Amino acid sequence: MNFSNDQPPNANNRQKKRLLVVDEQTKGSQAQKNQPWSKIEKAVETVDENKRSVTEKKHNSARHARELRTVLWMLVGVTTLSVVWALSTQIEIQSERTIAMTGQLMTRSNVKEMQIPENKVVKAVFVKEGESVNKGQSLVEFDAVVSYEKLQFLENQRQSLVTQNQFYRFSLEKIVSMTRVEEAILQLKLSREAAFLVRNRAALLAANQQLQARLLENSTAGSGEDGKTATLGKTNSQDNSQEALASIAIAQLQEKLAQYQTQLEESEDRLTVAQKKLNKIEPLVKVGAVARSQYSEQQQIVRSQKVELKRLRAERERLQLTLDRATEQIVETPVVVRNESPKPTVDFQKQIADNKKQITEIDTQLTKIIVENDRQIAELDRQIARLQGNSNSFILKAPVAGTVSQVMASPGFGLGSDRTKTLLKLNSDDRHLIVDVLIPQEDLGSIQEGMKADLKIDALSLARLGNLHGTIISVGSDALPPDAIHHYYGIPAKISLDKQSLVIDDKEVPLRSGMSVTATVTVSQKQSFWQAMWQKLLGADELISD
Incomplete structure (x- = not known):
C-alpha cells in the first residue's frame, strides 16, 4: 500500500483553517474596496423610502379628502330630504288646548218638517192647521206622480x-x-x-x-x-x-x-x-x-x-x-x-x-x-x-205626537216647483233641553258641527254629577256683540245633551231651563312638521319676551 500522499487528520484541519483565514482576508479586502458603493446604495435606498412615504402620504390625504367630501354630500342630501319631508308631510297633532264656551240650558221644541217623497204627489190631506195629532195618525196620502x-x-x-x-x-x-x-x-x-x-x-x-x-x-x-x-x-x-x-x-x-x-x-x-x-x-x-x-x-x-x-x-x-x-x-x-x-x-x-x-x-x-x-x-x-185599483199610494203618518202647523199640502202638491217646499210642520209635544253657547270669535275656525263637548253645570259640583257630554248640532254665521252675560264677541252655537237628567245622591234630578253651563271642546288639527316647529319657536320667543 502506498501511504506517501496520506496526511493525518490534524493536518487536514489545519489546512482548512488556513483556507478560511485566507478567504476572510480576501473578503475583508474586497469589503474595504466596496465600502463607498455601499454607502451610496444606502443613500439611494433612503431617498426611495422617503419618496415612497411622501407618495403614500399624498394618497392618504386624497383618500381622506374624498371620504370627507362624500360624508359632507351625504349630510347635505340627508338634510335636504329632511327639510322637504318636514315641509310636505302632514302630522296629526292632538292639541292640548281646550276651547271654553259659556251658555245656558234652553227648552227646545222638536219641529219636524215633512217633505214630499221622491216621485210622489199629494193625493189627499187628512189634517188641518193647528190640529193636534197622535203618534201614528195619518197625515197625508201620496201617489206616484205618473x-x-x-x-x-x-x-x-x-x-x-x-x-x-x-x-x-x-x-x-x-x-x-x-x-x-x-x-x-x-x-x-x-x-x-x-x-x-x-x-x-x-x-x-x-x-x-x-x-x-x-x-x-x-x-x-x-x-x-x-x-x-x-x-x-x-x-x-x-x-x-x-x-x-x-x-x-x-x-x-x-x-x-x-x-x-x-x-x-x-x-x-x-x-x-x-x-x-x-x-x-x-x-x-x-x-x-x-x-x-x-x-x-x-x-x-x-x-x-x-x-x-x-x-x-x-x-x-x-x-x-x-x-x-x-x-x-x-x-x-x-x-x-x-x-x-x-x-x-x-x-x-x-x-x-x-x-x-x-x-x-x-x-x-x-x-x-x-x-x-x-x-x-x-x-x-x-x-x-182600473188606475185607482193599481195605485201606488201610501200614507204618511205622524212620527211623534204634536201639533200641525204651516200646512202647505193640498191635492196635487208636489208637481213642478212645489217639490222644493215643505208639506207641513209638526211641533212635537216632547220638549227637550239644549245648550245655547257663544263661541269666541277667534276660535270659530276650530269649532264644527258634530264635535263632542264636555259640559259642566256651574251651579252644581262636577264631582257629584259625574261627566255630562253633548254634541254641537249647529254653528251660527253672524257674530253677536258683548252683553251682560258674555263680555266678548262670539258666534252662537247649540249643543244637544246626551241625557236630560242627572243622578245626584242616587236620585234622578231633571235639568232645568236657565241653568248656566260651561262647555269645553278639545280640538285636534293636522299641520306640517315645519309649522309645528315654527309655532314652537314662536312660543319660545314669546316666553323669552315675557
Whole structure:
C-alpha cells in the first residue's frame, strides 16, 4: 500500500483553517474596496423610502379628502330630504288646548218638517192647521206622480164631457140666449162643430119667436089707428126676423173664417218647417252629401206650401169681406126698412116650418154628440177605476205626537216647483233641553258641527254629577256683540245633551231651563312638521319676551 500522499487528520484541519483565514482576508479586502458603493446604495435606498412615504402620504390625504367630501354630500342630501319631508308631510297633532264656551240650558221644541217623497204627489190631506195629532195618525196620502197626473187628466177629461153634455141637454130642453151660448162656448171649450150647432139652434129659435109674434100681430090687426099700429108692429117684427136670420148667416161665416184661420196657421207652420229643411239641405248639396234630386223635391214642397198659403189667405180675406158686409147690413137694415113702404106679406108659416126642420136636424146632431160623450165617459170611468185599483199610494203618518202647523199640502202638491217646499210642520209635544253657547270669535275656525263637548253645570259640583257630554248640532254665521252675560264677541252655537237628567245622591234630578253651563271642546288639527316647529319657536320667543 502506498501511504506517501496520506496526511493525518490534524493536518487536514489545519489546512482548512488556513483556507478560511485566507478567504476572510480576501473578503475583508474586497469589503474595504466596496465600502463607498455601499454607502451610496444606502443613500439611494433612503431617498426611495422617503419618496415612497411622501407618495403614500399624498394618497392618504386624497383618500381622506374624498371620504370627507362624500360624508359632507351625504349630510347635505340627508338634510335636504329632511327639510322637504318636514315641509310636505302632514302630522296629526292632538292639541292640548281646550276651547271654553259659556251658555245656558234652553227648552227646545222638536219641529219636524215633512217633505214630499221622491216621485210622489199629494193625493189627499187628512189634517188641518193647528190640529193636534197622535203618534201614528195619518197625515197625508201620496201617489206616484205618473199615476196621479194620468188620473187627474182622465178625471178632468171626464168632468169636461159631463159639463158639455149638461149644456147640450139644457139647450135641447130650453131656449138659450146667444149671450149665454157664447159664454158656454168659451168656458166649456166646445168643438167647432158643437159651437156651430148651438149657435145656429139659438138663432133659429129666436127667429121663430119673431115670426110667431108677427103671425099673432097679423091675426089681431084692425083698421084705422089700430091698423097703423099693427102695420108698424109688422114692420118691427119683420126687422127682428131679418136680424135673426142675418145673425145665423154671420155665425156661419164666422165659423168658416175660424176654420180658414186655423188652416192658415197650420199651413204657415208647415211652410216654416219645409223652408228650414231646405236651408239645411242646400249646403249639403253643394258638397255632394245630399242628392240633387232630394233638394229639388224639397224645393217643390216649399213652392206647393207657398201656393197653398196664398190660396188660404185669399179665401180668408174674401170671407172677412163678406162678414163685414153682412155686419153692415144688419146695422143699416132697420134704417132702410123704416124709410121704405111696407113690403108684401111673407109666408111666415113656411119660414117657421123651415126653421123647425133645421132645428130638428141640429137636435139630431147634438144628440149624437151627447151619445158619443156618454160612451167616452163610460170608457173614462173604466180607466179611472182600473188606475185607482193599481195605485201606488201610501200614507204618511205622524212620527211623534204634536201639533200641525204651516200646512202647505193640498191635492196635487208636489208637481213642478212645489217639490222644493215643505208639506207641513209638526211641533212635537216632547220638549227637550239644549245648550245655547257663544263661541269666541277667534276660535270659530276650530269649532264644527258634530264635535263632542264636555259640559259642566256651574251651579252644581262636577264631582257629584259625574261627566255630562253633548254634541254641537249647529254653528251660527253672524257674530253677536258683548252683553251682560258674555263680555266678548262670539258666534252662537247649540249643543244637544246626551241625557236630560242627572243622578245626584242616587236620585234622578231633571235639568232645568236657565241653568248656566260651561262647555269645553278639545280640538285636534293636522299641520306640517315645519309649522309645528315654527309655532314652537314662536312660543319660545314669546316666553323669552315675557
